[in-house]
Amino acid sequence: MTEVEFWALVTRTEAAQSQESIGQSLKDKLSVLDDEELKAFDKMFGQQMRRSYLWSLWGAAYIITGCDSDYAFAEFRSFLISLGQAKYDEVIANPDSLGQLSVWPEKDGYAYPFIEDYDLIAGQLFEDRTGKELPFMPSGKATPVGKKFSTKPKDLRQQYPLLSARFPF
Numbered sequence: 683m684t685e686v687e688f689w690a691l692v693t694r695t696e697a698a699q700s701q702e703s704i705g706q707s708l709k710d711k712l713s714v715l716d717d718e719e720l721k722a723f724d725k726m727f728g729q730q731m732r733r734s735y736l737w738s739l740w741g742a743a744y745i746i747t748g749c750d751s752d753y754a755f756a757e758f759r760s761f762l763i764s765l766g767q768a769k770y771d772e773v774i775a776n777p778d779s780l781g782q783l784s785v786w787p788e789k790d791g792y793a794y795p796f797i798e799d800y801d802l803i804a805g806q807l808f809e810d811r812t813g814k815e816l817p818f819m820p821s822g823k824a825t826p827v828g829k830k831f832s833t834k835p836k837d838l839r840q841q842y843p844l845l846s847a848r849f850p851f
Contacts, residue, residue: 683719683722683723683726685726685767688723688726688727689766689767691708691711691712691723692708692727692763692764692766692800693764693765693766693767694707694764694765694766695707697784697785698785698787699787700787701787701794701796701797701798704764704797704800705797705798705799705800705803708800708803709803709807712803712804712807713807717808717811717812720804720807720808720816721808721816721817723804724804724805724808724816724819725819727763727801727804727819728801728819730759730763730770731756731759731760731763731801731819732823733774734759734762734763734770734774735759735823735826735827736774736777736826736827736828737826737827737828737829737830737831738777738828738831738841739755739758739759739762739773739774739777739826740755740826740831741777741831741838741841741842742773742777742778742780742842742845743755743758743795744831744833744838745838745842745845745846745849745851746780746793746795746845746849747792747793747794747795747796754796755826756801757796757797757798757800758795758796760796760797760800760801761787761795761796761797761800762795763800764797764800765783769783777842777845778841778842778843778844778845779844780844780845781842781843781844781845781846781847781848782844793849804816835851838851
């Protein structure tokens, strides 16, 4: 599987696409892949999850939603992957650039940048077909890479000016 093929599979088709629709779309696309392609896809997904396991990104998630658990942070990183390669790469380089995102998925009137179990779809399909689990690929090290963000409002406003303006705390 090439990077181009990977990103074609995971990128949402529209900015306001629902979490459920994104997950179903990926499941439909992955269901036509053979077992080796599913393994390759899962490996690439895991690589992108590890690449985004950064304190700087967690700080952005914290401003947007108050993200305070590893599980929620994994769902946030899945959302970032669904934005496509160009936006994902931009956000990895500068998490505050998320403040420029024009459309946010919402739940109860609040930004909800999470996709539940997006990172598990390939494994579930593989297991349903073969009765075996895909090789375990951790989504990150024991702790995120980089310096942990400060939760002090002054520090957050300084480090994330665009996000702080968009999501005041």
